[in-house]
Amino acid sequence: MRIDAERVFSAHDHAACRQATLERAEEIVAVEGLRLTPVRRRTLEILLESHQALGAYEVLDRLVASGFARQPPVAYRALDFLVDHGLAHRIRRLNAFAACMRPGEPHRPAFLICDTCQAVAEAPGTAVADAMLAAAGAVGFEIERMSLEAVGRCPACREARA
Amino acid sequence: MRIDAERVFSAHDHAACRQATLERAEEIVAVEGLRLTPVRRRTLEILLESHQALGAYEVLDRLVASGFARQPPVAYRALDFLVDHGLAHRIRRLNAFAACMRPGEPHRPAFLICDTCQAVAEAPGTAVADAMLAAAGAVGFEIERMSLEAVGRCPACREARA
DNA sequence: CTTGACTTGTTATTTTATAACATATTCATT
C-alpha cells in the first residue's frame, strides 16, 4: 500500500494529486447524497492547493478572492462541512485545516507536521490508534475521537538543515 | 506500576493527590534551580484543584481572586513556565492546561479527556508514542513533539449513562 | 554597587471561533 506521506514529503505531480483527490471527493458526495455547493467546493480546492494546513482566516482570504463575502462563518461553515464528512481534517496543534488525502477510505490519520516547511501529511495511524485504544481500555475509558499529531521535520527539511 | 488514570477517574483522596504532586513539583524546581514565584505557584495550585483542564482565562479569573492583575499575560506567562518545565501539560483539543501528575518523571502522556465530566487523565503513552515514531520513521520524518489526545467517556460517566 | 538575566506590570492588538437571526434555496409531498 502506497503511503501518502511519502508523496506529500517529496516532489510529486501535485496538480494530478490534487485533481485525483478532488475527483474522489466528488464521488463521495455523489454517493452520500451531499451537496458540494460552490463555497464548499471552492474551499476544498483551496485546501488542495498545497499540502500545507490553512487557518480558517487564510481560507477566508482566498474565498474572498473568489468572490465570496469576507465573513468568518462563510469559511467556518464550509470547513465544518468538509470535516464533518471526512473531506478535510482539523489539525489541532495548528488551529488549521488540511484536505483529507484519502476521502471515503476508512483511515486513522496520524498527522506529521513539518515545522520548517509547514507541510502536513497523514501517516497510516492504525497502529497508533490501536495503542491508544489499548491504553484507554486498560483504565475503562471509551474513546470516541482522537487526535494524533506530531511536529518535527520532514525528510527534505531534515536534509536541508544537515 | 500504578496508572494515574485509574486514580483520576475514580473517587480518591484528592487533597492528598494534589498535595503530593505539589510537593514533587517543588522538589523539581529546587533541583533544577527554577523560580517558583508566587504567580507560578498559585497557577500550579489552581491547576491542581481538580483533574479538569482549565483554559487560560479560567486560570486568570482565579488568579484575580488571589489578588493578581486581570491581564492575559499574567496567566499565559505562568502557564508557559509550567509547561516549559514539565509541571503542566497543554491540552490542544481543549485549548486548555492541566497539571502534570508525574512531574520530573520522564513520561509520554497520552491524554484521555472525558467529554461528560471534563476530567483529563494522563495514560501511559509509551506504546502510543513508539507507534507514532515508527509511523514517522517509515517515511523519514523526525518527530520533535507530539500530541496524543483522545476524547470520550471515563468509566464513571460511562456507567452513569448506561 | 553594578551588571546582566530574569520576572513582572501594563496597554494594546491579533487571531481564532461562535451566537443569533433573517433570508433564500432545495426538495419531497400534496
Added chain:
DNA sequence: AATGAATATGTTATAAAATAACAAGTCAAG
C-alpha cells in the same frame, strides 16, 4: 404548481484565545 420542512447562505455582532511590545522592577553574581 403550491406547500412546507430541511438545509444552506447572508449578515451583524461578539466571544474566546493568544501574543506583541515595552517599561519597570527584582535578584543574584561578580
